Amino acid sequence: MNSNPMYMEYVDDADPEPARRRGWRVLGWVSIGLSVLMVVSSLTAYGLYRKAFGNITHEDPNALIGVRPKKLNNALNILLLGSDTRAGANAQYGRAMKNEPPRSDTMILLHLSPGGGQAMGISFPRDLMIPIPSCKLKNGSTTPAQSRGQINASFTAGGASCTMKTIENISNVKIDHFVQVDFNGFKSITSAVGGVPVCLPKDVNDPKSKLKLSKGKHTIKGEQALAYVRNRHGLGDGSDTDRIKRQQKFMGALANKAMSAGVLTNPAKLLSLIQAGTKSLTTDKELTPGVMRKIAEEMGGMSSGKLRFVTVPSGPDPADPNRVALRQPDANNFFSSIRNDKSVPKEEKGPKKGTPAPKIPPSQIQVRVYNASGIDGQARRVGDDLEAQGFKVEVVGNKPTAKATRVLFGTGGDQKAAVLSALIPTAPKPTARTSATAGVVELVVGSDWTTLKSSKTAGIPKQQGEIRATDNICDGN
Template sequence: MNSNPMYMEYVDDADPQQASPRRGWRILGWVCIGLSAVMVAGSLTAYGLYRKAFGNISHEDVNAQLGPNRPKKLNSAMNILLLGSDTRAGANSKYGRALKNEPPRSDTMILLHLSPGGGQAMGISFPRDLMVRMPSCKSRDGRTIPAQARAQINSAFTNGGAACVMKTIESLSNIRIDHFMQVDFNGFKSITNAVGGVPICLPKDVNDPKSKLNLKRGRHTIKGETALAYVRVRHGLGDGSDTDRIKRQQKFMGALANKAMSAGVLSNPARMLSLMNAATKSLTTDKELTPQVMMRIGQGMQGMSSGKLRFITVPSGPDPADTNRVALTTEAQPFFETVRNDKTVPEAPKPGASKIPPSQVQVRVYNASGIAGQAKRVSEDLQAQGYQVTVGGNAPSNSAITKVMYGAGADRQAQTLVSMIPSKPQPTARTTGAKPGVVDLIVGSDWKALKNPKGGIPKQNGEIKASDDVCKGA
């Protein structure tokens, strides 16, 4: 168990004299955050009916703390930072009396990226143990907290609230964050009740005395205290790691969003009003995210299905300096660039560009990047855009530059492929090992992402869709 007091787990409802903040159990308020995404995605168009519920929302002014030196906005995508606060104020005190007077932490940080045009959305999770460079922030009492070369990301919320988290994530991703939504866990049980329960799938019987979860293996629909116990459990399911738990909770949030976006909820005014009241009573946003702005976002995303709502953890792995912590991997910056450059309108073809469609282009993909699994991921992106793809495996040696080579009769096909690669490598004829009619893509370490003419972010390794079967991979 990590001894850092910022490394919080659930805090049992135990005697405050016996409960230790370093060994307790953290409650995940971020399941509530899923409803914030759902609110944006569909229900807000009924603004007039739910105006009273919007009156429950609290607001904070973060502009002064963020300052003028922020990333530029490159397109019409919307980025909303979703935060789960573990505050023990008010009714939340029952879930850890020993922490009642401590400053709140945020162990849940999800960047909700809404693609231009409203057709797709992605929730990007930032692990609480991620070690980052922390920029200078203003504390809650107005003090200036100096920048830190190395700090755990969930300390940003304790240092300076939502504004400090926004500033920290913007500094490491260079993605402009438009708004934030912050939720505590007090409304969680009400939300799961309001949607009529959330489906889950257990791979084995669970009887965990700490979380008080006691269920048989198989499918269940849970709500209230049982749902709360499910999101609390750690050692009773999986391998006990926080990474494993994040994946399970992403599936839960997807199932919650899928349920909330179903016709049975959206078309039932009484159930929807109950859901809105439950969600907004524990919701805080920036001042600019007014009900009117939320309504416009909702209208723009009215046609989005749950299959277009995806969840992924930011590319990360064990921190070389401390294996109990997490660090961004080399795949993180290319992924951030993909998010920054997300577009929906395809670029107009240049004069003289090849007219051969992707469906008539055969591509072999070789990995010369030094990143494990890169050829497979690039192949899946190409297949998603209609190319005929095979994975060639690892290249004989690594390369800093992505290359496109072609066999006899495939020069125009190579041009079609090059038009989809941001670095625009000059295609060359392959003299040895070529296959007639086939284009070879050698993915170098400079690989960013494939252009996506359909808009949105290409499929990511390990992503979870809200529409996925809850028993998938269980």
Template sequence: MNDNPMYMEYVDDADSPEPARRRGWRILGWVCIGLSAVMVAGSLTMYGVYRKMFGNIAHEDTNALVGPNRPKKLNSAMNILMLGSDSRAGANAEYGRSMKNEPPRSDTIILLHLSPGGSGAFGVSFPRDLMVPIPSCKKPSGATTPAQSKAQINSAYTLAGPSCTVKTIESLTNLRIDHFMEVNFVGFKSITNAIGGVPVCLPKRVDDPKSKLHLSAGKHTIKGDQALAYVRVRHGLGDGSDLGRIKRQQKFMGALANKALSAGVLSNPDKLLKLINAGTKSLKTDTDLTASTMMKIGTGMQGMTSGKLRFITVPWGPDPADPNRVVLSQPSADNFFNAMRNDRTVPAEKKPAAGGGAPKIPASQVKVRVYNASGIAGQAGRVAGALREQGFQVEVGGNRTPISSTTRIQYGPGADQQAKTLAALMPNAPAPSPATTGALSGMVDLVIGTNWTSTSLKTGKSGGPIPKQQGEIKADDNICDGN
């Protein structure tokens, strides 16, 4: 037994019936959120010192391994796939010696989406048991793996490494992944130590014999092995569910990022250098994520605050074929990925109402009928509800045939200015046009086509271009809320 009082086997609970291949630790990738926060200050001073530290990073040529057939970028947003490796190589061997000879896994998969212009960031977690298609992947050795029609998403890493996970996420979401960042156990410990610990809040005392975690109720600042135990423990803290543990991990990394973004870290050269050095020594990235690229990203994030950093688990539900696995919940997942794919910086790209000039009629005085020509059941009702929240007078007009690929705004006699008010919330819709059939005086008709996404309508309530998601956590949330 290791003499370290905080030593434990870093696998899911030892008494779990889960086979060893499914075991693994899920939090590691979240430390990359903290590393991303470090980028904010990276371009400001001491570039030469930072460049030397970035020389510690290992790399993999993702472009060569994934190949040319990748999703197109529709905007200047940045997507960074963050992976947590449970490799026991080198100093990581002490964290689960029974798994030393097993192939490494990535049971933490986080897609960090940085909105254009530093307007916000979104950390999207993919559950390790999510069942998805895995494409054929090329290994760094040159060998290829066969495609799988349905497999756990974390198996992509085991099959062919981080670039295979990139290819899998791209095929699943149709989002272009710009870079990946991978960190291991030692990296997590080093970062929590370098930052001076992370604040947490416990609703009750914890005395867990498996993890050797012993903390009283209330607030604590934890780091190193104690932080590893806190994010790993399941039955000794909370309700024992995996969902509860994921939420706790998200709050932990929100608190880590909040501290990294605080003036106390970024304005202190000594603390900042320790944090960057700790992170880069245990980091692996794609070859294109160079020191200069990181600095460029940091420059674009100068306006980032912890209140703009949000966390969520991708929409999911139980797998009908296996209650121990999960699948993407549709159409919620596709709507969310569409929102990310079409993300725009609203303040910089806001367009005037179609036809020129700002709308002069308030939403409360605009009557709208919503028609569904998308072929998606219930779409008109959902859009009508969103418009009512904006203050419009709305009724559902029903379905229209044939199905239309384009969303249209049409207006009856005397409703051209009202149509401008609606168009102001729909920057990608065609200019309003007079209705040719069924027009009512003073009425605006909104015909929903198949191109409608959750970002087709600016809600103005989420603080950014991607609508607020159910269950999301912000980095500046009170650490004791929800305990």
């Protein structure tokens, strides 16, 4: 994120749009906490809380998005969105301009790894400049595509389904569900968990956010918690970057508190938390209580130490220092690790006896990728996955459609081809090709392509500046 003063997001009474911005980012973090709560909720309590889940409003994005990315794993991806709607009880936060649609400045992809190994909240900065696709609306009309626009413009233009489509287009990660939250339930959620621990590096008495706390540790909730997450001038260096980090720590502390035995094993506290959160939620209609129960079965053993918070790899936009852009190739490599995040099948935990793999590192292997799958963009996606594994990649173009994936090699490329072939589930036998460049491996991607075996053990690499729910709340203050 950019620390340029012109880039700062104001949340006090001096803001150009104070009512529209207020309380924004934390609601996205709270929605992560609520989703995590759904994941780890006790199954024995499921029947007691089913009625509370009936508070949730549902929408159907499948009818609006159209073609979706292919799912390569059994992970679960839930897009968490904040909405500044003024409908219903949210009118207390001020009136929107006439006919102005709700906006979303908080977009976080909650990635739940297969088997309950880990969960990650991936934040997309609201000023991220990317292509915005044309989106179908509920009334049957469509929005115009933009070759370059702020990512939050997708929500304003077409709501949750358009933001889902936009993120799928840049990441090729299939989004399974969405959770949209407005900011009215925030104070109730923080109170329902019994307050959230925070650590202040100095005394704060800020009349703009109305936060008044002494230096050191505190447990805050309700109005005080809302003032804390709004505060910008009273803490840190006043930058948006600094405040986001502080809010990530708050989210981690909230999730850690919600996942503690004191909340989840106490039926009264758990019911209070779910009721506080679900009244503020809209989700896709497929995110039913039954699906939530399945999530709990798969992820119930996850500890808060396995919950990570990151920002998608990005940096200053070359065209506008007050905006940000994806940082490449880091962003594509990161998206690839999300797409290919898999549990390791038992039969692949170790090499088979008598079949040692050639000891040539991927960095010494040049691969030319051809698309014979019949799926648009498949060669580029496979190329991204290969690059994430360290291969040197050149995406060439299309070949006639074929079912079987093939590995070809030129003179001196037999061992390199064997390394690549060993990473493909169908293990195609490398074939010599006289017309191929010496030492170069050619991969012809067929319709049977799934993913690389090595991706199953690679996991999601640690990201710069990531935060865990169990981190010391005073670190970095």
